[in-house]
Amino acid sequence: MLSPDELERYRRQIIIPGFGEEGQEKLKNARILLVGAGGLGSPGAIYLAAAGVGTIRIVDSDTVSLGNLNRQILHWSRDIGRNKIESAAEKLKEINPEIKVETTKVRLTDENVREIAAGYDLIVDAVDNLPTRYLLNRTSMALKLPLFHGAVYGFQGQAMTILPGQTPCLMCLYRGASPRGTVPVLGATPAVIASIQTTEVIKYLTGLGQLLTNRLLIYDGLNMRFQELKISRDPACKHCGDNRQT
Numbered sequence: 001m002l003s004p005d006e007l008e009r010y011r012r013q014i015i016i017p018g019f020g021e022e023g024q025e026k027l028k029n030a031r032i033l034l035v036g037a038g039g040l041g042s043p044g045a046i047y048l049a050a051a052g053v054g055t056i057r058i059v060d061s062d063t064v065s066l067g068n069l070n071r072q073i074l075h076w077s078r079d080i081g082r083n084k085i086e087s088a089a090e091k092l093k094e095i096n097p098e099i100k101v102e103t104t105k106v107r108l109t110d111e112n113v114r115e116i117a118a119g120y121d122l123i124v125d126a127v128d129n130l131p132t133r134y135l136l137n138r139t140s141m142a143l144k145l146p147l148f149h150g151a152v153y154g155f156q157g158q159a160m161t162i163l164p165g166q167t168p169c170l171m172c173l174y175r176g177a178s179p180r181g182t183v184p185v186l187g188a189t190p191a192v193i194a195s196i197q198t199t200e201v202i203k204y205l206t207g208l209g210q211l212l213t214n215r216l217l218i219y220d221g222l223n224m225r226f227q228e229l230k231i232s233r234d235p236a237c238k239h240c241g242d243n244r245q246t
């Protein structure tokens with residue numbers, strides 16, 4: 001049941017055709033795992049919290065530095081040196097005291113990831129490196145949790161939604177080498193991609209619309225174009241194929 005305050009707080013989305021109080025209750029009951037409280041995780045967490053997703057567990061092992069502040073908008077100048085999860089939880093509780101924010105300060109590894117992800121409804125990929133993305137991808141397959149992928153580089157970004165056992169996964173999509181060095185990012189780029197991920201999460205939880213599955217959405221901010229690539233499942237994929245090693 002939604003309280004009078006919740007009905008008022010979420011009124012403008014509840015009146016979206018098809019959304020209704022029922023959709024809002026689905027968000028309230030949802031438990032999601034958001035991995036990364038940085039460039040993608042900041043706007044992602046803000047919109048997920050403001051929308052009333054009931055439980056958000058944020059995983060990040062970093063502290064806030066000056067060089068984060070052009071894009072990691074949950075963290076402010078006064079937060080430099082703090083744990084990102086603490087800084088994030090404080091802001092999210094002010095944005096929406098109705099929701100529960102859980103925090104885990106840890107670097108995800110093969111050893112700890114399944115225990116951390118167990119009991120959640122889905123995983124949001126808001127990380128900044130390929131090895132951790134592959135780890136989330138394998139975890140998504142092993143625990144059958146949908147994975148909402150996003151990534152950014154400079155003015156460019158991409159997003160895809162992965163439903164384990166049904167749609168292509170990250171390993172079907174990309175098997176190249178990890179990019180090396182510092183990734184350039186304009187702060188507005190992860191805001192675009194995180195908004196797409198959040199829209200996908202809310203659609204998945206409420207059952208509305210068509211998900212961004214079987215296709216990669218590519219955003220080119222420099223020329224202001226969106227493009228879609230059709231992605232097929234690879235039967236030989238090491239993560240989701242017939243011979244998977246999860």
Ligand SMILES: [Zn+2]
Nearest residue numbers: 169172237240
């Ligand atoms: Zn695959």
